Amino acid sequence: MTKVYMDNGATTPVDPKVIEAMQPYFSEVYGNPSSFHSFGREGRNAITEARDKVVELIGADYTKELIFTSGGTEADNYAIKGVASALEAKGKHIITSAVEHHAVLHTCKYLEKRRGFEVTYLPVDEDGLVNPEDVKDAIREDTILITIMMANNEVGTIQPIAQIGEIAKEAGVTFHTDAVQAVGTIPVDVNELNVDLLSLSGHKFNGPKGVGALYIRKGTRINKFMHGGAQERNRRATTENVPAIVGLGKAAEIAMEGLEQKQEKLVSLRDKLISGIEERIDHIKLNGHREKRLPGNVNVSIKYIEGESILMKLDLAGIAASSGSACTSGSLDPSHVLLSMGLTHEVAHGSLRLTLGKYNTKAEVDRVLEVLPKVVADLRSMSPIYNG
Amino acid sequence: MKEIYLDNAATTKPYDKVVNRVTEVLKNYYGNPSSLHRKGIEAEKIIKEARREIAKKLKVKPNEIYFTSGGTEGNNMLIKGGVKALKRYGNRIITSSIEHPSVLEVFNRLEEEGFDVIRLSVDKEGIIDIEELKSYLNDDTILVSIMGINNEIGTIQPLAQIGEILSKYERLYFHIDGVQTFGKWNLHPSKIRADLCTISSHKVHGPKGVGAVYIKDGSRITNLIAGSGQESGIRPGTENVPGIAGFAKATELIFERVDKERLYSLKELLVKRILNEIDDTQLNGPKIREGAPHIANISFAGIKGEVLIHSLEREGIYLSTGAACSSKQDTPSYILEAIGVSREMMEGAIRFSLSDTIDEDHINYTVDKVKENVQMLRKIMMR
Numbered sequence: 001m002t003k004v005y006m007d008n009g010a011t012t013p014v015d016p017k018v019i020e021a022m023q024p025y026f027s028e029v030y031g032n033p034s035s036f037h038s039f040g041r042e043g044r045n046a047i048t049e050a051r052d053k054v055v056e057l058i059g060a061d062y063t064k065e066l067i068f069t070s071g072g073t074e075a076d077n078y079a080i081k082g083v084a085s086a087l088e089a090k091g092k093h094i095i096t097s098a099v100e101h102h103a104v105l106h107t108c109k110y111l112e113k114r115r116g117f118e119v120t121y122l123p124v125d126e127d128g129l130v131n132p133e134d135v136k137d138a139i140r141e142d143t144i145l146i147t148i149m150m151a152n153n154e155v156g157t158i159q160p161i162a163q164i165g166e167i168a169k170e171a172g173v174t175f176h177t178d179a180v181q182a183v184g185t186i187p188v189d190v191n192e193l194n195v196d197l198l199s200l201s202g203h204k205f206n207g208p209k210g211v212g213a214l215y216i217r218k219g220t221r222i223n224k225f226m227h228g229g230a231q232e233r234n235r236r237a238t239t240e241n242v243p244a245i246v247g248l249g250k251a252a253e254i255a256m257e258g259l260e261q262k263q264e265k266l267v268s269l270r271d272k273l274i275s276g277i278e279e280r281i282d283h284i285k286l287n288g289h290r291e292k293r294l295p296g297n298v299n300v301s302i303k304y305i306e307g308e309s310i311l312m313k314l315d316l317a318g319i320a321a322s323s324g325s326a327c328t329s330g331s332l333d334p335s336h337v338l339l340s341m342g343l344t345h346e347v348a349h350g351s352l353r354l355t356l357g358k359y360n361t362k363a364e365v366d367r368v369l370e371v372l373p374k375v376v377a378d379l380r381s382m383s384p385i386y387n388g
Numbered sequence: 389m390k391e392i393y394l395d396n397a398a399t400t401k402p403y404d405k406v407v408n409r410v411t412e413v414l415k416n417y418y419g420n421p422s423s424l425h426r427k428g429i430e431a432e433k434i435i436k437e438a439r440r441e442i443a444k445k446l447k448v449k450p451n452e453i454y455f456t457s458g459g460t461e462g463n464n465m466l467i468k469g470g471v472k473a474l475k476r477y478g479n480r481i482i483t484s485s486i487e488h489p490s491v492l493e494v495f496n497r498l499e500e501e502g503f504d505v506i507r508l509s510v511d512k513e514g515i516i517d518i519e520e521l522k523s524y525l526n527d528d529t530i531l532v533s534i535m536g537i538n539n540e541i542g543t544i545q546p547l548a549q550i551g552e553i554l555s556k557y558e559r560l561y562f563h564i565d566g567v568q569t570f571g572k573w574n575l576h577p578s579k580i581r582a583d584l585c586t587i588s589s590h591k592v593h594g595p596k597g598v599g600a601v602y603i604k605d606g607s608r609i610t611n612l613i614a615g616s617g618q619e620s621g622i623r624p625g626t627e628n629v630p631g632i633a634g635f636a637k638a639t640e641l642i643f644e645r646v647d648k649e650r651l652y653s654l655k656e657l658l659v660k661r662i663l664n665e666i667d668d669t670q671l672n673g674p675k676i677r678e679g680a681p682h683i684a685n686i687s688f689a690g691i692k693g694e695v696l697i698h699s700l701e702r703e704g705i706y707l708s709t710g711a712a713c714s715s716k717q718d719t720p721s722y723i724l725e726a727i728g729v730s731r732e733m734m735e736g737a738i739r740f741s742l743s744d745t746i747d748e749d750h751i752n753y754t755v756d757k758v759k760e761n762v763q764m765l766r767k768i769m770m771r
Contacts, residue, residue, distance in 0.1 A: 005427060010420035011626060019414050026407040026595065032398035036697060037706045039393070070457030070597065073615040073625035103624065106614035114472075114610075203626060208414060210457065210597045210628025227497050228460040228490030237490055238460030239399060239590060241597025244631070311424055320425035 001318040004364045008204075008296055008357030009153055009181065010322055014247070015206040021250040022208065025243035033240045034231060043242045050249025057252040058179075058198060059189035060215055067214045067232050068245050072180040072201030074225075075214040076103040076147075078236070079176045079197040082222035083145045084111050087174070091142025092117045095173075097130045097159075098340040100149050104178055105336075108147075122148075127289035128157035128341050132164050139171045150179040150188070150198075154324045154337040154353060155288030156297025158186070165194025174220060180204055180212070181294060184255035186263060196220045202244065206358065207251030211244035262358050266295035269356050269365050273298050276369040281376050283386075287338060287351060296356035299324075301338070301347045304386035305379040310352050313375040319368055322353045389704040392750045397539050397568060397683055397741035398708055400593045402634065403641050410595055410634035421627050422618060431629045438636035442600055445639055446585070447576045449605060454619045455632050458599040459567040460490040461612070462586030463533075465623070466601055467494045469609030470531050470561040470584055471503065477559040478528035482506040484516050486543070486723045487535050491565055495533075504528070512727050513674040514543030522553060531561045536569030540710045540723045540739055541673030542683030544573065551581035561607065567591055567599075571642040572682055583607045589631065593743070594638030598631035645744040651681035654742055654751050659684050661755040666762055672729050672737060682742045685710075685724070687733035691765050696738060696758075699765065703757045708739055 005013065025046060031039025033047055051063050060066060069075045084094065096108050098121045111117035120138045122130050130148055139146075146168050151158045161177050168175035176197035182188055183198075184205025190198055197220060201212040216222060216235075228237030255262075270293075274286060283303040302310065307323035314321050324335040334348035343351075354368065380386040393401060402410075413434060419427030421435055435455070443450040456462045471481055483495050485507045492507075499505040506524045508516045516534065525532075532554055534545050547564060554562045563584040569575045571592035577585040584607065588599040603609060603622065615624025656676050663669055668689035673679055688696060693709040700707055710721045724734045740754075 007420070007423055007425065007427065010423050010428070011418060013418040014414045016415070019411060022414075023407075023411070026402050026410065027404065030399065030401045031395070031706070035395055035398050035706075035708050036694065037395065037701050037708070039395075039706055040398075070461065070628070071625045074457070074613055077613045077615070101615075102617075103613075103615035106616075106624070110611070110614045201626075208628075208630065209626055210631045226460055226464050226490075227493035228464070228488070230489075237464075237493065238458045239588075239596055241457070241595075241631075243595065244597050244628075308424070315425040320419070320423065320427045322423055322425070 002367060003318045004367055005320045006354040006356060006360065006364070006368065007320045007322050009353060009355030011203045011209065012206045012357050013359060014208055015251060015254055017254060018207055018247045018250045022243040022247040025246050029242070033242060034229065043240070046242060046246050047240055050245045053249040053252040054213055057188070057256050058183060058200070058215055059191055061191070062218055064233065065216055065218055067216060067236050068240065069212045069214055069236060070210055071212040072178070072199050072204070073103040075199035075201070075212050076101070076178050077107050078214050078225040079199060079222070080104065080107045080145065080147055081111070082225050083174050083176070083197070084115065084117060085223040086221040087144040091144045093120070093140050093143045095120045095122065095135060095138045095143060095146045097122045097124060097148050099124050099128055099152055099337045100147070101153055101178055101180070104147055104149065124340050126342050128152055128155045128337065129289060129292070130159050130164070132160050132167055135164050136167050139173060143173050145174050145176060147176040147178070150177045150182040151186070151294050152288065152337060153181050154335055155299045155341070156294035157288045158182070158292045158294065161193045161195065169194050184251065185295060187259065190215055190217065202248040202251055205251055205255050208244045208247040211241055211248045213248070263295045265358070266356050269360060269362065270296060270298055272362070273354060273365050273368065276365070277372065280369060280373040285347065287341065287343070298354040299351060301343065301351045302376055303347060303350055304383045305350050305376065307349055307351050309379055310375060313379065314371065317371045317375070319371060323351055324353055390753060391704045392754055393706045394740045394742065394746070394754065395706050395708050396743040397739060399590045399596065400743055402595055403593045403638060405641060406594055406634045406638045409637040410630045413630040413633045417629060421629060422616070434629055434633050435627055438632045441636040442639055445643055446602055448578050448602055452602050452605055454601050454603060454623050455627060456599045456601055456623055457597055457628070458590070459586055459588035462588065462599045462601045463488070463490040463565055464494055465612040466563050466584040466586060466603070466609060467491065467531065467533055468498070469612055470563060471498060472610035473608045474530040474559060474561060478530040480504040480506065480524070480526065480529040482508065482521065482524055482529060482532045484508045484510060484534055485726045486510055486514055486538055487533065488539055488565055488567065491533055491535070510726055513678065514538050514541050514723070514727050516545060518546070518549060518553070521550065525553070525557060529557060529560055531563060533563040533565065535565040536575055537573055537680045537683070538673070538723065539568045540721060541685045541727065542680035543674050544678070544680055547582070548580045555581045568680065571639065571646060572680060577602045578604065589635035589638060592638050592642045595631050595634040598628050598635045600635070647744070648681045651742055652677055654746060654748065655681060655684050657748065658740060658751045658755060659686065662686055662758060665755070666759055670733060672724055672733070673727060684740045686738055686740065687729065688736040688738065688762050689732055690769055691736045691762060693736055693738050695765060696761060699761045700757060703761070705754055705757055709737060710739055
């Protein structure tokens with residue numbers, strides 16, 4: 001059976017060149033980068049090189065502005081809790097959106113519940129877009145942080161980050177963006193976007209799992225998150241995960257080289273997939289903005305059936321997809337993103353996310369377009385609420 | 389040139405089978421364990437098996453093991469999280485003065501937040517004073533954090549005895565930093581009545597960037613990291629599947645390969661030859677067979693440890709003066725200071741840390757080279 005992996009929003013296959021670049025750092029240059037001897041030094045140099053590449057990928061000015069983390073979730077936690085604790089004397093108000101990843105939302109909830117912060121969760125329109133005017137209106141004297149994601153993990157909507165960044169800058173409020181879904185897939189430039197903090201994750205752009213980074217603009221006030229040794233310029237204690245950091249650097253290098261091509265390819269596959277689905281299946285709705293959307297993201301609600309039953313059937317046919325965010329796939333609650341966009345529970349339950357990556361092919365899109373309509377017809381024929 | 393790596397307390401060389409396993413998982417099992425499709429389920433299965441392997445070695449239940457990004461996160465998560473969960477019951481937290489920075493810095497931070505921090509003193513072998521511990525324990529005490537084996541001098545703390553004493557206090561968490569202990573010495577947190585325990589992969593020939601914590605069934609901690617529901621919601625973030633698989637493989641192998649008696653005889657050879665054949669040297673911390681089998685801390689009077697390390701590096705021998713994590717700061721070791729080593733001996737201290745791949749020839753070669761270099765350096769210093 002041909003297998004088709006279309007869950008690149010959850011995680012991506014690691015590029016073989018990345019695996020190759022990581023290899024020497026497991027068994028040859030295995031020293032602790034903090035050690036004085038050459039094993040340590042070589043590890044340190046490798047980290048420096050990787051940092052340069054990631055810095056270049058996001059257009060940062062100084063290498064000192066990038067801290068490696070264990071992934072996107074830690075980077076989000078570090079950014080939000082770090083700024084909150086550094087600035088809580090100044091104010092205890094944070095602005096975010098209703099459609100953020102749980103790494104951001106749950107951190108905000110924690111600050112509300114346990115640390116006495118007040119959080120404004122901005123609504124989104126039916127396409128999942130935050131209105132920059134709403135951000136402006138929500139800013140108060142005691143607002144210390146704005147955190148809005150760059151691109152949504154479920155519906156792929158790309159937020160007007162540069163505009164929001166401009167507003168934040170004018171108001172003098174620290175601005176963080178969770179760019180986990182964006183970096184390595186669309187152009188990201190921290191200066192053009194006017195962000196002070198930006199989270200990214202390796203495994204979302206064909207790098208290894210267990211590594212990510214937080215960009216911290218020079219001068220941003222932020223407290224330490226992990227206490228211990230003096231690694232990462234005393235900002236993030238723990239022995240550096242050298243092979244993974246090298247892998248992230250390599251993934252950044254590869255992403256930079258092929259960004260335009262990758263985007264073009266994904267957009268054409270995505271649009272083929274979207275129009276194919278719209279032509280072949282009735283009673284469906286495309287979720288998210290049609291243009292302002294991640295190049296590889298397709299999210300559709302297929303009415304009268306359960307998302308999970310589609311997934312099972314697709315999986316049996318060798319197609320890996322998801323109903324939304326992988327991180328919440330264990331729960332029975334419908335997506336908070338879709339509900340915020342105004343979908344009813346029932347429609348939200350029937351959503352299917354197909355996320356394309358650089359290894360997907362036109363033939364695979366054709367395969368999905370062949371299988372999916374049958375699966376849907378099959379399930380609907382058993383549905384008591386569907387009558388053609 | 390020979391290459392003899394004797395800095396295994398800083399980090400270890402991953403076993404070949406570990407590297408193979410990590411690579412295999414990187415290549416083939418790239419799914420997100422939270423995904424419902426086959427790719428996700430395969431990855432989830434790897435994590436489940438890894439959890440079982442590590443639980444088996446710690447003699448605890450698999451659902452009591454959670455994966456982290458390493459020892460530092462583990463210590464941060466358990467101490468901060470444990471203290472926050474028990475905050476309403478009391479304000480006192482206790483540790484020792486020779487813990488790893490990832491414990492001590494967390495205690496410093498908690499002290500700034502208003503907790504009543506007690507740092508127990510240690511004797512010249514690095515062992516805490518049980519009577520002193522008892523004198524500080526009261527109903528206001530909510531957490532005690534003690535390491536199993538010290539990373540610089542190899543002291544083995546009497547964990548079972550400490551656990552016994554602490555078990556009389558109901559609303560108190562006993563945390564063990566087991567990073568240097570796991571795989572090298574007995575570490576059975578439930579048997580010694582610990583509630584929380586931290587371990588790390590790269591100290592046992594596994595990959596960097598991964599570790600695990602033990603949280604006793606029913607013990608609640610407040611999350612360090614908020615997010616989705618991974619690791620039962622205790623530690624969100626997409627799981628580092630290749631890292632976790634490599635950690636499990638390393639765990640399986642180190643328990644087969646580490647032979648305490650063999651390590652002790654190598655350590656004995658190393659220490660005895662150095663002390664007998666080189667003047668003005670001393671073993672810091674516990675006696676050879678009372679300390680950890682893989683760590684020996686030796687001082688060479690009249691020499692700077694750093695200088696000796698650099699000259700030995702030219703002979704292909706890799707060592708360190710102490711903990712790698714603090715080696716960037718220009719402070720002498722707070723651990724050696726706590727056990728009463730003189731300033732001169734502190735400056736001339738070197739840590740030798742062994743692994744199962746070291747043999748007698750390596751040790752003899754090392755001692756020969758240490759001898760040569762010490763004599764050479766001392767001559768230069770005299771001039």
